[in-house]
Amino acid sequence: MNLSERLLNGDKRAAARLISMVENKDPKAFEVLKKLYPKSGNAYVIGITGPPGAGKSTLTDKLAKALRNKGKKIGIIAVDPTSPFTGGSILGDRVRMSDLNTDPEVFIRSMGTRGHLGGLSEATQGAIKVLDIYGMDYIFIETVGVGQSEVDIVKTCDTTVMVMVPGLGDDIQAIKAGIMEIGDVFAVNKADRDGAKRTAREIDMMLDFNKADWRPPVELVVAIENKGIEELLQHIEEHKKYLRETGEFEARRIKNSKFEIIDLVQQKMMSVLLDKSNKEDMIDTLSKDVAMRNTDPYTASENVFKKVKMD
Amino acid sequence: MDRPIRVLVAKPGLDGHDRGAKVIARALRDAGMEVIYTGLRQTPQQIVNAAIQEDVDVVALSILSGAHNTLLPKVVDLLKGEGADDILVIGGGVIPEDDIPFLKESGIAEVFTPGTPTTVTIDYIKNNVKRK
Numbered sequence: 001m002n003l004s005e006r007l008l009n010g011d012k013r014a015a016a017r018l019i020s021m022v023e024n025k026d027p028k029a030f031e032v033l034k035k036l037y038p039k040s041g042n043a044y045v046i047g048i049t050g051p052p053g054a055g056k057s058t059l060t061d062k063l064a065k066a067l068r069n070k071g072k073k074i075g076i077i078a079v080d081p082t083s084p085f086t087g088g089s090i091l092g093d094r095v096r097m098s099d100l101n102t103d104p105e106v107f108i109r110s111m112g113t114r115g116h117l118g119g120l121s122e123a124t125q126g127a128i129k130v131l132d133i134y135g136m137d138y139i140f141i142e143t144v145g146v147g148q149s150e151v152d153i154v155k156t157c158d159t160t161v162m163v164m165v166p167g168l169g170d171d172i173q174a175i176k177a178g179i180m181e182i183g184d185v186f187a188v189n190k191a192d193r194d195g196a197k198r199t200a201r202e203i204d205m206m207l208d209f210n211k212a213d214w215r216p217p218v219e220l221v222v223a224i225e226n227k228g229i230e231e232l233l234q235h236i237e238e239h240k241k242y243l244r245e246t247g248e249f250e251a252r253r254i255k256n257s258k259f260e261i262i263d264l265v266q267q268k269m270m271s272v273l274l275d276k277s278n279k280e281d282m283i284d285t286l287s288k289d290v291a292m293r294n295t296d297p298y299t300a301s302e303n304v305f306k307k308v309k310m311d
Numbered sequence: 312m313d314r315p316i317r318v319l320v321a322k323p324g325l326d327g328h329d330r331g332a333k334v335i336a337r338a339l340r341d342a343g344m345e346v347i348y349t350g351l352r353q354t355p356q357q358i359v360n361a362a363i364q365e366d367v368d369v370v371a372l373s374i375l376s377g378a379h380n381t382l383l384p385k386v387v388d389l390l391k392g393e394g395a396d397d398i399l400v401i402g403g404g405v406i407p408e409d410d411i412p413f414l415k416e417s418g419i420a421e422v423f424t425p426g427t428p429t430t431v432t433i434d435y436i437k438n439n440v441k442r443k
Contacts, residue, residue, distance in 0.1 A: 013395065016366035024314040087315055088340035094361060095350035101357040108364055112315070112345050 004032045007133055008039070012107065015134045019109055022126035033126060036133050041253075043075065043132040043139045046236060047153035049119060049179065050163030052145025055189040057096035059163055059223040059232075060140050064100055066233050067138055073105045075131035075139040079120050082112035089113075093142060107131060119143035119150030122267060125260055128156070146179055154182040155259040158252065159239045161185045161232070162216075164203065166195035180206065183216050185235045191220035191228065214242055273308060282307065316344045316440055318369040321358045322351050323386065326376035331404060331425075335371060338429035339436070355385040363393055368440045371432075372419075374404040380413060387418035397441045403427070 006014035021029035046063075048056045057078065064074045078093035091110035100106045109131075113121045120143060131139050143153050154160050162183030180203075188200045200218045207216055217235045221228030243249035274280050286300040320336045322329055329351055336346045347365050349358065362370050370390070372383055383402050390398055402414060403423040411422045420439060423432050 012363055013366075013393070016364055020317075020366045082345075083340065086341050087343040089315075089345050090336055090340050091345060091347045092350075094347060098350060098353065098357065101349075101360050102354075108361075110347050110365060114315075 003028075004036055007032070007036065007130065010135060015107065015130055016109070018130045019123070019127045022130065023111065023114070023121070023123040029126070033129055037129065040129045040132040043128075043136050044159075044240060045128060045139045045141060045157040047141045047143065047157035047160040048163060049143040049146055049150075049153045049160060049182070050189075051147070051165070051168060054145070054163040054165045055223045056142050056145070056163050057093040059161075059187060059189060059221070059229075060093075060142050061097045061100060062223050062226055062229045063233060063236075064097075064106065064138075064140060066229050068100075068103060068105065072137040073135060074100075074107070075128075075134070075136035076100075076106070076108040076142065077111060077124060077127050077131070077139065078108065078142040079111045079113060079124060079144050081144050082114045082121075084115065087114075107134065107136065113144060117150070118152030119146050120152045120156060122263075125156060125263075148178040151179060151182050155256050158243065158249070159184045159236050161187055161236065163187045163189050164199060165190045166193050166199040168199075184214065184239050185232065186216055186218040187221050187228070187232055188218060189221050189223050192222050192225075196220055213246065214239065214248075269308070273304070316369065316436060317347065317365060317367040318344050318371055318436065319347045319349065319358070319362050319365060319367045320371045320373065321349050321353050321361070322373050323353055323355060323358060323382040324374055324376045324378045325352060326374065327351055328375050329373070331375070332373040335373065335403065335429065335432065338433060339371075342433045342437075344436070355382055355389055358386055359389040359393060359395075362390065362398060363395060367398060368442055369399045369401065369436055371436075372400065372402045372404075374402065374406070377405075379404070379406050380410055383414055383419050384417035391418075399436070399439055399441055401432075401435070403432070 003014050003018060007018060018029055018032060048060050050056050060076060064076060067074055080089055080091045080093060082089040089112035091112060093110055094108060097108055100108060109127060111121045116122045128139055141153060141157055160182050186203050188196050200220055203218050219228050219232045219235060221232055283304060289295045290297050290300050318339055320332050322332055336348050339346045349361050372386060387400050390396055399420050400418060401421045402419045406422055406424055414422055421435055
């Protein structure tokens, strides 16, 4: 049996292997995904994002368990950073998900960013499709711990849950552009700590200025004690309902598909640009010239662009 | 190989000490590998499930409790049952010399005892990964 048949039959190893092949940019994986793409799109994709140590993994674990109790099949893709120096990584999100490990209806996969900025890896989109075709009802995407501008998640999922914790900064942080704008649902985790209510209030105030029809709810949770999880899930379901009823669901998926196409074209262009045998040598030479002030970076980039266009 | 080697570093059994496992995880990371760490007190079944889902090349088991003769071969057997015997299984921790031949017979490819330089483990993995 080939890989696509095995995947359709719910073969766990086939799903795992396909994700690796997507990560390694194996053309065979994309042939499988091209063929099976019409069978994807059934899973509801939930993004979990927030700063490092906010409790994203623990929260994902609890939300997944709550959905398992409702009989749903769950995929989890957990992304952690890859070292820009060695290419290695420590993928530690599973530590918080030990109990889910023995549940046959749960599939957890850890990924390194492998040089991709934005909070996800290049292969995340492909991995979502694999788990979608594999038959998962819900897929959680847990981003790396984000700072202020890693917003790729919003281009990838249906509902984005922004996980915050008390004590990270004043109300100016809450009104800054970037990650604070992408939450469809806000969770203030570690709500048993001082300042949690204040953090929730500050987020609430910021959200009062939103002009969109959907007003993101803010929920206080203590993930480790399973407090507020059902309420959070309820908010996610309400958002899902809102998307479906307003036609926003299709609009979002079209927008996300556009982002994905642009991303893939960019990846292809980068691989042309950084092809060792020709352009990268040219760039290396130009880099020296720019550093020595023999030319400027604007002219240099125009020259490279001309050469790329000629190919 | 133009892809990172994926290694599951796991702690089977009941001992609560993972300093060694973390040191190894960090060393493998610095050698350019993707290290999936699953935390303390894992059953062989949990370890094997994670290894399958993560599609790893290597399972590295750290154990200090003395239960290695039971737990390590169990991981190998469960992997075989899943048709995943192309995964390299290695062990480390406080393991008496006398037990090593039995572990190797049971399918543990190599055992690294305290004091082994991390470079030895790294080289071993690089040279013995079964998958291309």
